[in-house]
Amino acid sequence: MSGPHDTPFADSASGGDLAVLVLEDGRVFRGTTFGAVGQTLGEAVFSTGMTGYQETLTDPSYHRQIVVSTAPQIGNTGWNQEDDESVGPTGDPAGARIWVAGYVVRDPSRVTSNWRATGSLQDALSGQGIVGIANIDTRALVRHLRTRGSMRAGVFSGDALAWAGNGILDTDVLLARVREQPSMLGADLAGQVSTTTGYTVEPVGGSPQFTVAAIDLGIKTNTPRMFAERGIRVHVLPSNATLDQILDLKADGVFLSNGPGDPATADGAVHLTKEVLGQGLPLFGICFGNQILGRALGRGTYKMKFGHRGINIPVVEHETGRIAITAQNHGFALEGEAGEEFDTPFGRAIVSHTCANDGTVEGVRLLDDSAFSVQYHPEAAAGPHDAAYLFDRFTTLLSARRGTGVRK
Numbered sequence: 001m002s003g004p005h006d007t008p009f010a011d012s013a014s015g016g017d018l019a020v021l022v023l024e025d026g027r028v029f030r031g032t033t034f035g036a037v038g039q040t041l042g043e044a045v046f047s048t049g050m051t052g053y054q055e056t057l058t059d060p061s062y063h064r065q066i067v068v069s070t071a072p073q074i075g076n077t078g079w080n081q082e083d084d085e086s087v088g089p090t091g092d093p094a095g096a097r098i099w100v101a102g103y104v105v106r107d108p109s110r111v112t113s114n115w116r117a118t119g120s121l122q123d124a125l126s127g128q129g130i131v132g133i134a135n136i137d138t139r140a141l142v143r144h145l146r147t148r149g150s151m152r153a154g155v156f157s158g159d160a161l162a163w164a165g166n167g168i169l170d171t172d173v174l175l176a177r178v179r180e181q182p183s184m185l186g187a188d189l190a191g192q193v194s195t196t197t198g199y200t201v202e203p204v205g206g207s208p209q210f211t212v213a214a215i216d217l218g219i220k221t222n223t224p225r226m227f228a229e230r231g232i233r234v235h236v237l238p239s240n241a242t243l244d245q246i247l248d249l250k251a252d253g254v255f256l257s258n259g260p261g262d263p264a265t266a267d268g269a270v271h272l273t274k275e276v277l278g279q280g281l282p283l284f285g286i287c288f289g290n291q292i293l294g295r296a297l298g299r300g301t302y303k304m305k306f307g308h309r310g311i312n313i314p315v316v317e318h319e320t321g322r323i324a325i326t327a328q329n330h331g332f333a334l335e336g337e338a339g340e341e342f343d344t345p346f347g348r349a350i351v352s353h354t355c356a357n358d359g360t361v362e363g364v365r366l367l368d369d370s371a372f373s374v375q376y377h378p379e380a381a382a383g384p385h386d387a388a389y390l391f392d393r394f395t396t397l398l399s400a401r402r403g404t405g406v407r408k
């Protein structure tokens with residue numbers, strides 16, 4: 001099966017070396033190499049962010065995903081030493097890496113122009129072996145993914161291309177490779193991106209007011225920073241952390257991070273969350289952490305058709321009617337309706353936030369406020385329930401509940 005849908009950009013891109021994007025439904029886009037040359041497989045998803053590609057590419061939540069930027073021109077601010085969202089396995093910022101499986105853009109910037117830049121996007125991608133593709137009609141690709149849904153894909157260039165004897169690209173061979181990879185549905189990935197040893201991030205300026213145990217399911221650099229700015233010491237623990245570890249640290253509260261993969265697979269984290277709630281310890285979660293808290297409260301999750309990925313997604317806080325413009329990247333969601341209240345073993349809970357565009361659940365909490373979470377990345381949200389609001393709310397909760405958690 002060959003793809004009849006090569007884009008108008010293919011000809012104009014013929015100056016560069018050939019790269020092809022193959023989708024699991026057989027559609028093929030021809031473009032040119034971008035970043036590393038070779039083969040990569042992953043789930044094709046699109047992000048509508050006009051800026052912030054470095055934060056996107058380094059976010060561990062994108063592990064095993066090939067990201068398509070809807071913004072046509074990408075790379076003009078290059079690459080810097082400050083905006084990475086991942087850290088090394090022991091929390092070392094020098095160990096930051098790109099987590100996306102591949103990157104798809106239409107028009108890469110030929111020049112880098114930013115006072116913080118220390119290199120180009122192309123060099124960062126090729127230096128880290130990230131295979132990309134440029135000069136394809138990303139509008140057509142995104143419309144296809146919106147219509148058919150996110151799907152498995154592959155980017156191929158150089159020796160990874162397959163040729164029929166007559167010099168024609170053999171897309172059947174490439175398609176077979178695309179279809180051999182596992183689906184994102186059922187993918188258990190948090191353990192692949194999590195710290196294995198644990199590490200501590202000390203608060204800014206002086207002795208800690210509170211101690212938080214942060215479960216690293218794919219944590220971003222910004223999260224411990226947000227806590228540190230509020231006088232909180234953060235112990236970042238591996239995804240398979242136990243309640244005993246949390247209690248031994250005498251943590252005042254628990255944070256559940258963002259992370260890759262299907263939340264339906266995260267039974268270990270859900271079990272731990274139930275134990276934490278049973279102890280009465282304050283809990284705050286974002287993204288994957290919201291899905292984990294929701295599951296611990298008895299809700300199911302499902303795979304969305306094409307997900308929410310971007311930095312301008314409007315979220316309504318049900319109880320106040322206030323809307324924040326949020327940064328998100330999720331392909332799964334919790335089941336529920338805006339403002340729906342329900343009973344749980346830990347008290348009554350509510351679907352606190354939903355997306356103003358499509359009604360997707362974007363936040364849950366226990367009505368007594370001892371545990372709450374949002375589906376978005378609060379540090380990049382603008383408006384009334386932004387980072388300051390959520391992290392300050394958690395700090396207030398820690399202060400109000402200090403010492404109320406049952407300890408050994």
Ligand SMILES: NC(=O)CC[C@H](N)C(=O)O
Nearest residue numbers: 258259287288330331332
């Ligand atoms: N940003 C996240 O934490 C993503 C959560 C989950 N992997 C999803 O795709 O829905």
